[in-house]
Amino acid sequence: METKSLRLAYGEALVEEGRANTDIVVLEADLGKSTMSCLFKDAYPERYFEMGIAEQNMASTAAGMALAGKVPFYSTFAVFAAGRAYDQIRCAIAIPEANVRICGSSCGLSDFGDGKTHQSVEDANIMCSIPNMTVLNPCDAVETRKMVRAMLSHKGPVYIRINRNELPVYTAADTDYEIGRMYRIRKGSDVVIFATGSMVWKSMLAADLLEAAGISAEVVNVSSLKPLRKEEILKYTLGKKAIVTAEEANRIGGLGCAIAGLIIGEVHLPFAQVAIDDQFGTSAYGYDELLERYGLTERHIAEAACGAIAKRAIRH
Amino acid sequence: MDDQKIRHLQATAQQLRRNVLEMIGIGKAGHWGGSSSLAETMAVLYFHAMRVDAREPCNPARDRLVLSKGHAVLIQYAALCELGYFPREELKRVKSLDGLLQGHPDLTIPGIEAVTGSLGQGLSIGVGMALALRLEKRPAHVFVIMGDGEQSEGQLWEAAMAASNFEVDNLTAFIDLNRIQATGHTDEVFRIPDLVQKWNSFGWEVLNARGHDVTSIAENIDKARSIKGKPALIILETIKGKGVSFAENTATYHNGVFDDARFAQAMHEIALATDMREEVA
Known part of the structure; x- marks a missing residue:
């Protein structure tokens, strides 16, 4: 069966959507080559913010950008996205319902070599427990692509959880996708x-x-x-x-x-x-x-x- | 600034203190100390330096103030109320179940720019706003007020590095150096020596203002806004609880309760100070 990379799909989706939507900005914490947000850096360097290895500051900075009218996507490993910056997500993003899109990459056990500090068994569970937060977990690369587009018209914060490995494609590119549907x-x-x-x-x-x-x-x-x-x-x-x-x-x-x-x-x-x-x-x-x-x-x-x-x- | 403007800002600061006392009232806890130490700064920012308009609280071209030390929000409510962001009656309902004014800054309140109160986060939010405004080539300026006790929060130093990394110069930060935090003197609770050197070494231009002197505050804000290519910090030398003698320089009124007699005395002292200013004028 055909397999495809979800994180590549995420990075490519950012580039494609970023072409028409110049409000999209992307923030990263030194893992852009893993999350594939690096593709956005190559395409629109002036809208890409390398925040260094500082996830808490990245989360709150993204919130400030959203409050000033931008549509920030920030990415890092899921374990850091959800865990390291929990209170920043809670206070600066979720309470004010800021339009921040958080990408927790290499989720679950998918970063197999790095072990328990880098594998996230609880990121989505934590994010689901925060009021105002929408939580997405795509099953393949095609669905990932659709979700990035759906996030753009969605009001309020969204957390998307992305697998590190290539997965078989079960969804079709030409069917509708709506947040909240099964x-x-x-x-x-x-x-x-x-x-x-x-x-x-x-x-x-x-x-x-x-x-x-x-x-x-x-x-x-x-x-x-x-x-x-x-x-x-x-x-x-x-x-x-x-x-x-x-x-x-x-x-x-x-x-x-x-x-x-x-x-x-x-x-x-x-x-x-x-x-x-x-x-x-x-x-x-x-x-x-x-x-x-x-x-x-x-x-x-x-x-x-x-x-x-x-x-x-x-x-x- | 002419003398008339100076007197107006001084009187405004006292009015803001009076508003804070009214909000705290009798028998309820309220953050008097760290609100009062910012009265002159709030007066200068909202009634002199910042381009804001209560009729257009969401105008994208407005200047922004992020109160990172969100527990002092009463002094911000005091100013926003005077400017007409919400009706005066709301002051009496602060922290009540169906009131508009929350115990800490909330985006549901007109004029409030960010949710703060979990300390250490406001500077990061301000940097995000400043970067977004720069991308849009808007001339708006972002102000962030931090506490001195707050300086122990690690995230704030991440933000300090980010601001200088991105050469953010449309942002001015303040530290309210009142030297008292929730449980005591900052030097006794948790020592943070060489604050000026620390911020300098993080790439910031550091200025010093007399925090209860409206002229000194205004001049330093002008200076900070003129600095290009790097962020600026104004350290405000202040007195915690300023304006009410028994509540000055003590942690008791960080989040303290006024009884009947203390409340009456506090109001009397604020009124007296206002009258004396008017007589001098």
Whole structure:
């Protein structure tokens, strides 16, 4: 299957949008060659601000630019974007609903070699808990491109979480995209898998495994972690036998918790959560090794689905 | 500045102090000390130096003031109210559940430019504004007021480096050097020696003003605005709690409570100082 780099798509999107929209400014904390914001520097050097290795100042400076009418995008690794500058995001960006676009790059375990200090298991969870913040988690490069455009017309702050590695492309360039919507990638009738980011890829593979075992799995791409619309969830759980959620993030305060919290007491279906089990990452030679170690492969998702469906069979 | 202007700014500073006292009232905690030390600076900025207009609070060409030491916002409300940014009645409702005026600066309030109060962040926000204004080739100037206790926040030094790295000269920062922070004297709580040398070595032009002398403040602002190619800092030599004898030079009224008698005395002292000025005039 064709794979593409999400961060390259992010950098290229900034350049393309920056051509017509001269209010776009880009800030970076010495990681532009990883986040690919360096492409914007090459194209529009006067609108690119290398802030040095100072993420807190970068966040607040971006806020000041937004309050003065600019549309700032700032990027760094997700762990620093969300963690190092939490209070700056909270006070200077989220409270005043400043139009700052924050890119948390190399999210989750995707920066496999650098280990736990550079892998972010909680960035999206933290960002979702901040009022006024919109949180996006694209599943592929094509969706990343669409999100950058959607962010431009969106009012208020947005956090976008971007995987470091090339991922298979499941979304189409010519279909509509809207912040806050879920997108069904594969139709199925037995179990619905709500997946986000890289886990869309793993869930699609899991659906193949399940199909071979006679189970029909639906895969829904939850690329907007916030806002998360209850009516969308209910639409996809209707008629299913079980629910699975899949995220490359800590299970506490993540997508699984959020979906469960919205439908608890209304949807009476077995529920399984595939996520990182409240632990930090670790170094590895490759991304796949880490996904295996942390229980985030197609096999884990398929087993979770089988387990959930079996629970229902026992109960009935 | 002519004598009439000087007297007007001095009287305005006293009026701002009176507004702050009215906002704090009796029996409620309020940041008198660090508000009062800025009365003359606020008077000079809002009634002399800054190009602002209450009728157009969002005019992109306006000068901006970011109060990084956001806990002193009462003195900013005092000035904004005098300029007509919001009705006077709001002063009585400060910090009330459905009031307009929050305990710290909030963007929902006309005339407030940034959310501050979590210390150390205002200079960064100001640098962002200054860079954006420069990109748009607007002549507007950005002012940022920091506290002296606030100087221990690390982010502020990141911003200091950024301002000189980008050669920001459409921004003037102040330090309200009143030498008292929440829990005591700055030299006893956390020593930050050689403040002037520190800012100089970070690439800033450092000026000194007598913080309760409107002429000294105005002259230094003019000087700061004329400096090209680097940011300027004005260190304001001030007295915490200035204008109310028992509340001067003490941490007690950093965020203190006035009882009936103390409140009456405070109002009396402010009125007396205003009258004396008028007599001299």
